[in-house]
Amino acid sequence: MVAPLKVGIAGLGTVGAEVVRLIEAQQSILSARCGRGIKVVAVTARNKSKKRGIDLRGIDWMKDPLAVATHPEVDCFVELMGGAGDPALSSISAALAAGKSVVTANKALVAKHGVKLATLAEKHGGALNYEAAVAGAVPVIKTIREGLSGTSINRVYGILNGTCNYILTRMEQEGLSFAECLKDAQRLGYAEAEPSFDVDGYDTAQKLAILASLAFGTKVNESAVSVEGISTIAAEDLRAAADLGYRIKLLGVAMRTKTGIEQRVHPTMVPLTSSIAQVMGVTNAVTIDGAGIAPITLVGPGAGGAATASAVLADVADVARNVRALPFAQPVAKLKTTTKAPMERHEGGYYIRLMARDLAGTAARIATRLAEQKISLESIVQKHPNGGLEPIDGTKKSSPVPVILITYATSEDAMRRALQAVQKDKVISGKPQVIRIEKN
Incomplete structure (x- = not known):
């Protein structure tokens, strides 16, 4: 028979405790699907005496995460502590350097140190799985x-x-x-x-x-x-x-x-x-x-103990089946460096809400400033007293009128320049509300 996959878990909060429960409750299903059993052999957490509703008898309680990560019996280290730095970083690094596989739900760590950890996984042959780090149970x-x-x-x-x-x-x-x-x-x-x-x-x-x-x-x-x-x-x-x-x-x-x-x-x-x-x-x-x-x-x-634990256990099951995917879908050496794209370059439609002042020619002035930046309007409407929307009709108001503009695709830079000009014209009160539109 194939030996069971031996798992060490660092962090026994809501998610960690649920992972332990699921492994115990679904032993027969996991064995059938993975071709081998999965067994928790070592754990650690901040408080050993805390009531968690799980049976930890027969499982080694270690003094710290690094001890679990380097435990000689552990094949797969599961990190559920959180945080972008230590002890999560050092313990995962140690596990990968020892050739062990790692499963984590730690989005902050993957976002900050993912490339470094992927390099270790590639070099030493272990898996680095992090399905639970993004959108919980959504695969x-x-x-x-x-x-x-x-x-x-x-x-x-x-x-x-x-x-x-x-x-x-x-x-x-x-x-x-x-x-x-x-x-x-x-x-x-x-x-x-x-x-x-x-x-x-x-x-x-x-x-x-x-x-x-x-x-x-x-x-x-x-x-x-x-x-x-x-x-x-x-x-x-x-x-x-x-x-x-x-x-x-x-x-x-x-x-x-x-x-x-x-x-x-x-x-x-x-x-x-x-x-x-x-x-x-x-x-x-x-x-x-x-x-x-x-x-x-x-x-x-996307969150919660059961949903996150489900994603964690799916990653552990992949390790048990000896499924190995490159952490970021291709070798680290082939990953391209990316920098922050200035939002001024973004192109798309915009929703703009302005508080137009009760001045003659206000609507014309707004339209002119948009036209100067070659911004085309899909619609321009004002709030009706009953809360609905109606086309601007030039009716005089005694106080600023909420005006809603919907633009066709334009650049963010053009939109910002147009609104700055409108504000300098002093035909609106306050700061415009701007929301980008994402089409299907």
Whole structure:
């Protein structure tokens, strides 16, 4: 009989404990699918006495992660501690240097040190699997790295943060403010007490950097991602989007352009008819546009103990079956270096909300400034008192009027120059709200 794969786990929080439970509960299924058993032989965590609801009898409890990573019986080291530095980095590095395989859910570590770790994996022959680092139970890593290995990918984009999607869903459905929805998300445990990493887009940026590397053969570089969060989105933007046939989502988008690989995270208007517009609440989704095929959208739970543990165990099962895929789909030596693409080069449609002042010729002045930058308008409407939208008709108002502009494809640089000119003309109040539009 083939000897079981012996696993060591560092980190026994919600995900780690669930991995231990799943391995024990699904022994017969795993043995049948992998051709061998999977056995946890060593673990470590910060608190040995904590109640976890799992049976650790017969499993070595080690003093620290490095001891698990270098344990002579461990074939596969599973890192579930988190953090972009030590002890995660040093313990994974030690395991790979010893020729062991590694499974991790650590997006921060892969985004920052993925190339270094992939180099170790290639040199010493172990696997480096990280499906759970991006979109939880949604198998997007395997889909891009293996399922679409024969397809040239043009664009990959998606909803990669459940916290932000939950907040935007609640804002849209209940007409609540960002602050109200964030507070409720914190109460329910969807958002951290310090939520900026999620709502400012940085969590999504780390995941996008990983997907971009897989899709386009680039070195993982989270600093190459342009990032904007959702805190400036107002309820009126969500209502206007719905009236115009769109829905607002925080998207991570990586795509080929004439000037290189563009990577960006920002609130985005997507057509209501698109698959990604239907994804609500804490659910994640990723759409892949490949040459010669219709877009593929993967949807599922992006966080939570059970979802993440499922992805971790799938990676462990690959190791047990002796499946070895290059960490970033091709040798590290062939990965291209990428730099941050200036957002000024971005081309696409835009939603612009202005507070137009009650001045003669305001609409004409706005239109003139846009025309000077060769920006064509798909529509220009003002808010009706009943909350709907209607074409601008020149009716005088006693206070600033919300005006919504939808542009055809233009450059970000042209759009910014036009809006700067409009502000200098002093025909609007406050700062314009600008949201990019992503077509199907």
